Amino acid sequence: MEHRDPEDVADRPPRTKEAGVSRLKTRTRALVVVPELDERGPRDPDKDKSRAPSRSLDARLEEAVGLALAIDLDVRATVAMRVATPRPATLMGTGKVEEIKLAVATEEVELVVVDHALTPIQQRNLEKAWAAKVIDRTGLILEIFGERARTREGRLQVDLAHLNYQKSRLVRSWTHLERQRGGFGFLGGPGETQIEADRRQLQEKIARLEEELEQVRRTRDLHRRQRQKTPHPVVALVGYTNAGKSTLFNRLTSSDVFAKDLLFATLDPTLRKIRLPHGTDAILSDTVGFISNLPTHLVAAFRATLEEVIEATIILHVRDVSHPDTEAQAEDVASVLRQLEVDPADPARVIEVWNKLDKVDEVRRDQLLEQAASPAATGQLRFAISAVTGEGLDALVAEVERRLVGDRPTYALVVDPSDGAGLAWLYEHGEVLDRDDTPADGLHLAVRMPDKFVDAMRARYKVAG
Known part of the structure; x- marks a missing residue:
């Protein structure tokens, strides 16, 4: 000892x-x-x-x-x-x-x-x-x-997990309660033991919380369907607690989400719309940090929150590479992702982000940069970054945008120079990859457009090919 x-x-x-x-x-x-x-x-x-x-x-x-x-x-x-x-x-x-x-x-x-x-x-x-x-x-x-939950959904989830935990304690550890108490009809008849009453009251509270959470889940599903109509792809940040997800979130979104060198600094999910360098819009989601030996019922209670991860187009697994147990932490995160039926080694969906380069010495930094330069054995890409200094973020963001764009076709358009509103629409809804203002017949543009806007684009503009 x-x-x-x-x-x-x-x-x-x-x-x-x-x-x-x-x-x-x-x-x-x-x-x-x-x-x-x-x-x-x-x-x-x-x-x-x-x-x-x-x-x-x-x-x-x-x-x-x-x-x-x-x-x-x-x-x-x-x-x-x-x-x-x-x-x-x-x-x-x-x-x-x-x-x-x-x-x-x-x-x-x-x-x-x-x-x-x-x-x-x-x-x-x-x-x-x-x-x-x-x-x-x-x-x-x-x-x-319980102390960190701020939203109504977060508090409901914590309360539900806590009651289920109390219920497991009640079954075996409180069997010494042999006191009898009389009932008042709705509380149970004479002869009901204290443990039976306590168990029943807990179950009633659990049922009530589950009903409230179901309503919250329906509201969240409605919001998600509305986002899908937009639609903006979701990029979810996951990682071990204190890996630097919120710091990365703040840098990418210019937000001020609470970020501190503290375990479970973030509990409630935060979503922000971001625009990537070539005009691609996406929703960035910051989630609760994972931790080793996270109780299964706690993962289940937070499943509604973690559905942002389940539904995400791209998952950025943020790792603290300055931590001596970074490999063990990565496996803990992978374990939780598997509980959510997400393959943590899916090279098409999951990108490893090796954060906190600013906290390692030069030798370790060079090793990490060299390792990150080549994909993992699974084909998964790794990016070594510092969310604090911004080092390596340009390459990461470019890869995220490339993944989101995928095989989206490029359209050649001719736009009337006087159509300022039309030109603004293209910049707002698509990616203008190239522009030539010299031709006499109008502005020649190379545009990549999300599928949902292609019909509107064809109806309004002269599309070559």
């Missing part, structure tokens, strides 16, 4: 808690525990080849502390440990439970964050042993989401 002192964040101002499911007080004294389960066993060379990149214990500890700081917990101490044999009752052995108990008492800790999934029984037993509140990784992520 290893004890470490976290970064001093005592002078960080407390954040005002917004509406959501969070029950934690700001600046709660906390201890972060990162257990690494020993998964050693008979080695299979074939499985080793396909095994996902391993995540270092140091990187896991850093991420766990980052998650705790994301909701302004006052992290007093951290514990990194290796667990040889997981215990059904407490996950870790008795000796380690006692060591953490001492650290909890010494630091006057109110909350222990265990960076691993805990069963309801394990959570309850550890709370008794440490005389402190205990939450696992899923519970912590839900707390963060």
Whole structure:
């Protein structure tokens, strides 16, 4: 077991808690525990080849502390440990439970964050042993989401995920509630146990939230169909949390979406219309960051939001190449994309964006630029960039536009020089690739036009060929 002192964040101002499911007080004294389960066993060379990149214990500890700081917990101490044999009752052995108990008492800790999934029984037993509140990784992520959700849809999704999480806790960990209470007809008749009443109330809330979310989904579908009538293709940004998606989004759209070196800085989806260099219009979508061990039910709750990814014409997988665990993070993102039935290695749809070149040394930078110059084994293109400095963005944007244009034909037009409105229409709705103002019979243009505007163009202009 290893004890470490976290970064001093005592002078960080407390954040005002917004509406959501969070029950934690700001600046709660906390201890972060990162257990690494020993998964050693008979080695299979074939499985080793396909095994996902391993995540270092140091990187896991850093991420766990980052998650705790994301909701302004006052992290007093951290514990990194290796667990040889997981215990059904407490996950870790008795000796380690006692060591953490001492650290909890010494630091006057109110909350222990265990960076691993805990069963309801394990959570309850550890709370008794440490005389402190205990939450696992899923519970912590839900707390963060509860504080970050700003839109009505985001809050509904978080509430639904939180209630489903509570329901799973209720089934096994609250069976000690043997109290009986009388009913009032609509609450249940005499003899109903407390756990049955609590379970039923949770289910009623879940049903109500699901109904509200269904209405939100129908509204979102309506908006999506309206966009498809325009139609502007969607370019979706995905990536591990804190990979720099929002910074890239802001640079490409000249927006001011909240972007900070903070886990889950963006939760609610943001969409902006952008115009690419040759006049192609597109919708750029910034999505919630992914993370390792993201609970399946949380992915399911946010599926409506992530439908922007599912429906996207192009997906930009933004990676933080300055992070030591960038390969493991990339595999975590790929895993979530597969849950959404998106092939993360599809060379026709997914482009890898290697971000944060400004944070690596010259040797690493040269290596990344050399690797990005050639496609991956799958044929997938990679672009090394810095969303902060803008390095490499021109090439990335040009490739996005080339993908969106595809095999769209080029039309040769002759336009009357006095038809200013007609000329403006062409620039607004299509791509004017070439223009010659010298011929006597009018302006000669080479234009690429979206399919939906081709008939209107032919009806208004003289099209050669």
